[in-house]
Amino acid sequence: MNDEGIFVGVDVGGTFTDFTLIDRRVTREPASVAYHKVPSTPATPAKAIVGGIVELAQRHRFEPRA
Numbered sequence: 001m002n003d004e005g006i007f008v009g010v011d012v013g014g015t016f017t018d019f020t021l022i023d024r025r026v027t028r029e030p031a032s033v034a035y036h037k038v039p040s041t042p043a044t045p046a047k048a049i050v051g052g053i054v055e056l057a058q059r060h061r062f063e064p065r066a
Contacts, residue, residue, distance in 0.1 A: 006062045010049055016040055017048040021056050034060065 005024035010017065017040045023032040036056050041047040057064045 008053060012045050013040055017052055019052050019056055
Protein backbone atom coordinates (compact mmCIF):
# COMPACT_ATOMS: atom_id res chain seq x y z
CA MET A 1 0.00 0.00 0.00
CA ASN A 2 1.28 3.44 -0.90
CA ASP A 3 1.38 5.93 1.99
CA GLU A 4 0.83 8.93 -0.28
CA GLY A 5 -2.44 10.52 0.67
CA ILE A 6 -1.91 10.49 4.45
CA PHE A 7 -1.93 13.92 6.08
CA VAL A 8 -1.55 14.56 9.82
CA GLY A 9 -2.24 17.84 11.61
CA VAL A 10 -0.98 18.42 15.17
CA ASP A 11 -2.12 20.85 17.86
CA VAL A 12 0.12 20.91 20.94
CA GLY A 13 -1.76 22.07 24.01
CA GLY A 14 -0.95 22.32 27.69
CA THR A 15 -2.82 19.16 28.69
CA PHE A 16 -3.24 17.18 25.47
CA THR A 17 -1.66 17.00 22.04
CA ASP A 18 -4.36 16.50 19.41
CA PHE A 19 -3.98 14.89 15.99
CA THR A 20 -6.19 14.92 12.93
CA LEU A 21 -5.45 12.31 10.28
CA ILE A 22 -6.80 12.60 6.74
CA ASP A 23 -6.49 9.41 4.72
CA ARG A 24 -7.03 9.73 0.97
CA ARG A 25 -5.18 6.55 -0.06
CA VAL A 26 -8.19 4.54 -1.14
CA THR A 27 -10.80 7.09 -2.12
CA ARG A 28 -10.28 10.70 -3.04
CA GLU A 29 -13.69 11.98 -1.98
CA PRO A 30 -14.75 11.82 0.73
CA ALA A 31 -11.52 11.29 2.62
CA SER A 32 -11.38 9.23 5.80
CA VAL A 33 -10.81 11.40 8.87
CA ALA A 34 -9.63 10.21 12.29
CA TYR A 35 -8.85 12.03 15.53
CA HIS A 36 -6.33 11.04 18.19
CA LYS A 37 -5.26 12.54 21.53
CA VAL A 38 -2.27 11.91 23.79
CA PRO A 39 -1.15 13.62 27.00
CA SER A 40 1.16 16.55 26.30
CA THR A 41 4.76 16.48 27.49
CA PRO A 42 5.47 20.18 28.19
CA ALA A 43 9.18 19.69 28.89
CA THR A 44 9.68 17.88 25.57
CA PRO A 45 6.74 18.53 23.21
CA ALA A 46 8.35 16.41 20.48
CA LYS A 47 7.92 13.31 22.66
CA ALA A 48 4.12 13.61 22.56
CA ILE A 49 4.14 14.49 18.86
CA VAL A 50 6.30 11.53 17.83
CA GLY A 51 4.46 9.16 20.17
CA GLY A 52 1.06 10.20 18.82
CA ILE A 53 2.17 9.84 15.20
CA VAL A 54 3.59 6.38 15.91
CA GLU A 55 0.26 5.34 17.48
CA LEU A 56 -1.66 6.70 14.49
CA ALA A 57 0.68 4.90 12.08
CA GLN A 58 0.14 1.60 13.84
CA ARG A 59 -3.63 2.01 13.98
CA HIS A 60 -4.03 3.22 10.39
CA ARG A 61 -1.23 1.17 8.85
CA PHE A 62 1.11 3.73 7.34
CA GLU A 63 4.84 4.41 7.55
CA PRO A 64 5.62 7.85 9.03
CA ARG A 65 8.10 9.97 7.08
CA ALA A 66 9.01 13.64 6.83
